[in-house]
Amino acid sequence: xxxxxxxxxxxxxxxxxxxxxxxxxxxxxxxxxxxxxxxxxxxxxxxxxxxxxxxxxxxxxxxxxxxxxxxxxxxxxxxxxxxxxxxxxxxxxxxxxxxxxxxxxxxxxxxxxxxxxxxxxxxxxxxxxxxxxxxxxxxxxxxxxxxxxxxxxxxxxxxxxxxxxxxxxxxxxxxxxxxxxxxxxxxxxxxxxxxxxxxxxxxxxxxxxxxxxxxxxxxxxxxxxxxxxxxxxxxxxxxxxxxxxxxxxxxxxxxxxxxxxxxxxxxxxxxxxxxxxx
Amino acid sequence: xxxxxxxxxxxxxxxxxxxxxxxxxxxxxxxxxxxxxxxxxxxxxxxxxxxxxxxxxxxxxxxxxxxxxxxxxxxxxxxxxxxxxxxxxxxxxxxxxxxxxxxxxxxxxxxxxxxxxxxxxxxxxxxxxxxxxxxxxxxxxxxxxxxxxxxxxxxxxxxxxxxxxxxxxxxxxxxxxxxxxxxxxxxxxxxxxxxxxxxxxxxxxxxxxxxxxxxxxxxxxxxxxxxxxxxxxxxxxxxxxxxxxxxxxxxxxxxxxxxxxxxxxxxxxxxxxxx
Numbered sequence: 001x002x003x004x005x006x007x008x009x010x011x012x013x014x015x016x017x018x019x020x021x022x023x024x025x026x027x028x029x030x031x032x033x034x035x036x037x038x039x040x041x042x043x044x045x046x047x048x049x050x051x052x053x054x055x056x057x058x059x060x061x062x063x064x065x066x067x068x069x070x071x072x073x074x075x076x077x078x079x080x081x082x083x084x085x086x087x088x089x090x091x092x093x094x095x096x097x098x099x100x101x102x103x104x105x106x107x108x109x110x111x112x113x114x115x116x117x118x119x120x121x122x123x124x125x126x127x128x129x130x131x132x133x134x135x136x137x138x139x140x141x142x143x144x145x146x147x148x149x150x151x152x153x154x155x156x157x158x159x160x161x162x163x164x165x166x167x168x169x170x171x172x173x174x175x176x177x178x179x180x181x182x183x184x185x186x187x188x189x190x191x192x193x194x195x196x197x198x199x200x201x202x203x204x205x206x207x208x209x210x211x212x213x214x215x216x217x218x219x220x221x222x223x224x225x226x227x228x229x230x231x232x233x234x235x236x237x238x239x240x241x242x243x244x245x246x247x248x249x250x251x252x253x254x255x256x257x258x259x260x261x262x263x264x265x266x267x268x269x270x271x272x273x274x275x276x277x278x
Numbered sequence: 279x280x281x282x283x284x285x286x287x288x289x290x291x292x293x294x295x296x297x298x299x300x301x302x303x304x305x306x307x308x309x310x311x312x313x314x315x316x317x318x319x320x321x322x323x324x325x326x327x328x329x330x331x332x333x334x335x336x337x338x339x340x341x342x343x344x345x346x347x348x349x350x351x352x353x354x355x356x357x358x359x360x361x362x363x364x365x366x367x368x369x370x371x372x373x374x375x376x377x378x379x380x381x382x383x384x385x386x387x388x389x390x391x392x393x394x395x396x397x398x399x400x401x402x403x404x405x406x407x408x409x410x411x412x413x414x415x416x417x418x419x420x421x422x423x424x425x426x427x428x429x430x431x432x433x434x435x436x437x438x439x440x441x442x443x444x445x446x447x448x449x450x451x452x453x454x455x456x457x458x459x460x461x462x463x464x465x466x467x468x469x470x471x472x473x474x475x476x477x478x479x480x481x482x483x484x485x486x487x488x489x490x491x492x493x494x495x496x497x498x499x500x501x502x503x504x505x506x507x508x509x510x511x512x513x514x515x516x517x518x519x520x521x522x523x524x525x526x527x528x529x530x531x532x533x534x535x536x537x538x539x540x541x542x543x544x545x546x547x548x549x550x551x552x553x
């Protein structure tokens with residue numbers, strides 16, 4: 001009896017604290033959304049107005065008139081490209097790491113772990129020169145190429161753990177039934193791990209979606225630039241145009257937010273097996 | 279099967295690394311020199327940026343780990359509303375783009391029109407409006423707070439994952455032995471969570487060293503180099519001052535630092551993986 005009342009108290013306290021923390025943590029973003037609906041007069045009002053008095057869409061219209069669509073599409077192109085290439089390059093070594101033993105296996109596995117820790121800024125200048133040399137500077141494919149060394153290692157870590165979680169007997173059964181290795185992989189392993197693969201793909205996509213440093217340094221043509229660069233233009237040294245900046249920010253954050261919320265189960269289970277257990 | 283990875287990623291990274299090393303030992307006209315490293319080690323901003331990086335990493339990592347642990351403990355206590363609380367507390371800051379997080383906090387920190395000062399004064403925590411981003415010390419505190427907000431969700435997720443793997447029997451046994459919640463936390467949760475804690479610590483330390491956009495957007499390294507970290511300094515050297523060779527030298531120094539930290543941590547991990 002005493003134990004169950006204790007448990008109940010613990011639970012209630014947990015809920016109260018969680019509600020408090022939700023409010024604190026969600027507040028900055030809520031504030032961003034509220035500000036994006038205020039007129040400039042209300043944004044710069046003293047004392048501060050919390051709720052917009054008359055909700056305005058002027059900043060959203062302003063952002064749309066600045067060709068936000070084109071930046072959005074560029075971000076989609078770069079994101080999808082990064083996702084496809086990191087999955088294509090990562091899926092085979094991940095499978096090999098999970099099933100076979102071969103020379104330099106542990107060295108290569110360590111390389112995967114270490115590559116995901118490289119500071120992007122360290123490679124900025126050599127990347128710039130390299131892309132210039134192969135004439136891919138200021139192209140989408142060049143930017144995608146620049147992202148791959150940073151997204152593929154984490155793809156391998158996650159995928160390897162998903163493959164490890166599939167029992168070997170499943171494949172062996174398929175092999176006995178007359179499938180070859182490729183068929184067994186395509187027909188048995190792939191369908192089982194598809195949600196995990198999708199989650200990893202989304203991760204690579206969103207990496208590219210929010211990356212600022214490379215995208216603003218490697219893409220100089222306006223018609224090729226992505227959302228983070230678009231947003232950075234509103235941040236001036238002396239004056240920042242908060243209205244359109246926040247309206248654009250809301251547009252930019254909605255897709256990852258929705259996708260993450262829908263796929264959160266896979267991300268968390270991916271993290272469990274990917275980085276925690278090993 | 280691993281060949282595409284070896285050819286594309288490993289070769290590519292090695293090529294970039296070599297290019298950096300060559301550049302750091304070259305003068306502008308391509309002659310061999312140690313000058314770039316000498317220039318770094320006689321540069322006051324370099325020492326300042328190293329010091330700032332230490333504070334930035336220590337503050338952010340301590341905050342993120344503690345907050346992440348607290349959230350994970352709370353979230354594993356409850357059953358109903360998991361999805362909702364996870365979405366609001368863990369996913370929202372994670373999904374926010376780096377640059378968006380930067381501008382959002384910058385606006386909240388605004389000394390006149392920022393909502394943070396208004397709230398602090400209203401609830402009585404501050405007597406007067408604080409000029410958050412105007413002095414080096416406050417600016418550092420401000421970017422660290424913003425970074426804790428942006429980054430604690432990852433350690434939170436690691437910890438949730440880790441806590442879920444702790445067998446329930448251990449808690450029951452401890453309870454039968456008369457351990458209260460506090461003792462159960464220190465004697466069961468923490469020891470069981472140790473491997474996860476170490477992994478998380480490594481990732482957060484390295485990610486924080488490498489994390490660039492937040493400082494870039496909020497302060498640009500200022501005021502008076504107060505928030506200049508090694509990465510923002512490399513960025514400034516290469517893209518503002520166009521001193522590529524000096525930037526390459528500093529990049530290699532940073533690379534050695536990160537590599538050493540990663541090596542110390544992964545040596546343990548790799549042993550376990552190989553076993």
